[in-house]
Amino acid sequence: MRVVVIGAGVVGAAVAAGLTRRGAQVTVLEARTPGAGTSATSMAWVNANNKLPEAYFHLNHAAVRAHHDLPGEWFFPTGHLECAVSHQHKELLESRVTRLESAGYPVERVTARRARELEPDLVSPPGAVYAFFPEEGHVHPMRLIARLLGEARDAGAEVVCGAEVTAIEAAEPGVRVGVAGGGTYAADAVVTCAGRWTQGVAALAGAYVPMLDPARAGQLTNGFLVTTTPVPARLSRMITTDRLNLRPDGAGRLVVQALGLDGRAEPGVPVPDDVRQDILARLSAVLPAAEGAEAERAVVGHRSLPGDGLTVAGFADPARRVYTVATHSGVTLAPLLGREVAGELYGEESALLAAFRPGRFTDGTAGPPPTPARRAGQQ
Structure with missing residues (x-):
């Protein structure tokens, strides 16, 4: 089978690797460079922690396990520690822990001493309560992309950069993909993994897959992400608190976000100096050993968010030649999607993906757009 994969972010790289494992002849078309879209500005937290509804939770939980099945220097299965200080956050954390326990998701209530x-090096606020999620972790996205694209290349896949797709047309018995500049690629099937550009790319094949527009300011589709200079602070895992989320990023650097500030994020506008300083001040309050850290990199990340907030995965045309994938949980889901999507192209229906077909946007079953999801107490 000849397959064109559109997009070389973490999802496209995983799908390419999954298809080559099946023996497919794969060409990956990337408009820019691998990982240049949302993958490059992701918190990269691997989890199913607060993923609803139930089908979305089960999809993400299976994906967490898939990361553990694909170990390597890009994945850090060190768990996630959550600290709640405000009354509202404590109540929501307890409710979530209870729900996750009943669903069989690994979680532990831990004391301040255990935390x-x-x-x-983490500050322990008076009266704080903690939960530890041992199965969760984080990844270095570009290293994961390198691992997956490397596997695909080793199996014969071709990765073409600077190839912006401009046409997807039926060409019996398959499909033809055109790129800017006039090149064309013939295939038996095409898989679109174009992230936040999915709506436009899917439309080339006559499919409707609405995506929330990052060009509009707002915390749903845009968010601040700061990577610090190296600091002599001990941090081993993903940490979430009332006002700040952080994780290690290698060589002493930390990746930090303050979701409560994301309402000020504007696409195409640099991170304001006061936002940068606010995030660094919050970091010092949570992790005093990071005092003096500077922002080595501060960006406005643009999230890939389907119209109802849930993953899209399935054939977008009656002839089953155009398969579309889009998700907000790209880093978490990538290894699982690589396996499941490849299986579906080879005729194996995935029970995990059955609730996430693109047809829901045209048959009236899609839910409403998501509301901003932020941890209780974050400001």
Whole structure:
């Protein structure tokens, strides 16, 4: 089978690798460079922690396990420690922990003493409560993309950069994909993994897959992400608190976000100096050993968010030649999607993906657009 994969972010790279494992002849078309879209500005937290509804939770939980089945220097299965200080956050955390326990999701209520053992440099606010999610982790996105694209290339896949797709047309018995400049690629099937550009790319094939527009300011589709200079602070895992989320990023650097500030994020506008300084001040308050850290990199990340907030995965045309994938949980889902999507192209229906077909946007079953999801107490 000849397959064109559109997009070389973490999802496109995973799908390309999954298809080559099946013996497909794969060409990956990337408009820019691999990982240049949302993958490059992701918090890269691997989890199913607060993923609803139930089908979305089960999809993400299976994906967490898929990361554990694909270990390597890009994945850090060190767990996630959550600290709640405000009354509202404590109530929501307890409700979520109870729900996750009943669903069989690994979670532990831990004492302040145990939290200090896990992260000795972290401030322990008076009255704080903690939960530890041992199965979760984080990845270095570009290293994961390198691993997946490398596997695909080793199996014969071709990765073409600077290839912006401008046409997707039926060409019996398959499909033809045109790119800017006049090149064309013939295939038996095409898989679109174009992230936040999915709506426009799918439309080339006559499919309707609405995406929330990052060109509009707002915290749903845009968010601040700061990577610090190297600091002498001990941090081993993903941390979420009332006002800040952070994780290690290698060589002493930290990746930091403050979701409550994302309402000020505007696409195409640099991170304001006061936002940058606010995030760094919050970091010092949470992790005093990081005092003096500077922002080595501060960006406005643009999230890939389907119209109802849930993953899209399935054939977008009656002839089953154009398969579309789009998701907000790209880093978490990538290894699983690589396996499941490849299976579907080879005729194996995935029970995990059955609830996420693109047809829901035309048959009236899609839900309403998501509301901003932020942790209780974050400001």
